[in-house]
Amino acid sequence: MILVTGATGKTGGATLQALTKLGAPVRALVRDPNKWHVPEGVEVAVGHFEDPASLDAALQGVEKAYLVGASTEQQVEQESAFVAAARRAGVRHLVRLSVIGADQPGVGAMRFAAYHQILERVVRESGLPWTFLRPNGFMQNYLGQAQSLAQQGVFYSSLSPAAKVSHIDALDIGAVAAKTLTEPGHEGQAYTLTGPEPLSDDDIAARFSTVLGRPIKHIQVPLAGTRETMLANGFPAWNVDGLAELWALYETGAAAGVAPDVERLLGHPARSFEDFVRDHLTTFGG
Ligand SMILES: NC(=O)c1ccc[n+]([C@@H]2O[C@H](COP(=O)([O-])OP(=O)(O)OC[C@H]3O[C@@H](n4cnc5c(N)ncnc54)[C@H](OP(=O)(O)O)[C@@H]3O)[C@@H](O)[C@H]2O)c1
Secondary structure, three states, X not given: OEEEOOOOOHHHHHHHHHHHHOOOOEEEEEOOHHHOOOOOOEEEEEOOOOOHHHHHHHOOOOOEEEEOOOOOOXXXXXXXXXXXXXXXXXXXXXXXXXXXXXXXXXXXXXXXXXXXXXXXXXXXXXXXXXXXXXXXXXXXHHHXXXXXXXXXXXXXXXXXXXXXXXXXXXXXXXXXXXXXHHOOOOOOEEEEEOOOOOEOHHHHHHHHHHHHOOOOEEEEOOHXXXXXXXXXXXXXXXXXXHHHHHHHHHHOOOOOOOOOHHHHHHOOOOOOHHHHHHHOOOOOOO
């Protein structure tokens, strides 16, 4: 049995999808099963990281697990609780979603990557056999701007026109996760997962325009404005400041590299931004 955490989220959902396609026995850990359509063939365990007893119950009879934590100030405590429960349950392989660059020295200035660096250490020190997936920013983040893309043909960004990022489709992350969970030979490996090409906001607008068949523009918003809007919309200040750190990193070109791991592991090129937009045509108003 394989337990997938974050099953309602971007990579957990994609991992579940890829595992069910392979016919693997899967159980999904979900907080609220009522807000989720359970895919056929998937067992459900109701629970969350703050409730160790629910994790023990979810991990009964589980041999392998996919661990993805939410980006919160409590992420280290939350995922550490899962790692401890996985140890108690005798899990034989833990595949953990990390972030690109989590192994680099000096990530302390970037809270998201710093948490991932700590959590990679927690997993290594647990003695559980592990695989780390270190992805770049997800293409699925653009779904958060689907309404303005569909209704006004625009998306907003605080990046400068020169900044490029090799965004990855979460479907590729799910496919890699499923492969590492069902094949031997991935224990002790860390994979850097990127999309097929670095893209600026201009490039992304051009790709949206081509696939949607109408002009899409990006509107550059000063960081202070974005910060104000996000705080007003209820985003915690910890996350908003973390995003500002991430965007500052994007400006340096550090997230523009293309790594070979997705193509090497899956045997085909990483999915393109066009593929991603085509998958969500109606949502983006195509
Ligand atoms: N987004 C990116 O571009 C990106 C890039 C690289 C790495 N990452 C990493 O990916 C991870 C996921 O981030 P995301 O923003 O993409 O989120 P996500 O996976 O789309 O959603 C988070 C998932 O975690 C579940 N969850 C939240 N709190 C939980 C708790 N206390 N106990 C159990 N499950 C809980 C959520 O369930 P509910 O549906 O119940 O809320 C949801 O399924 C983070 O570690 C982030 O650093 C993200």
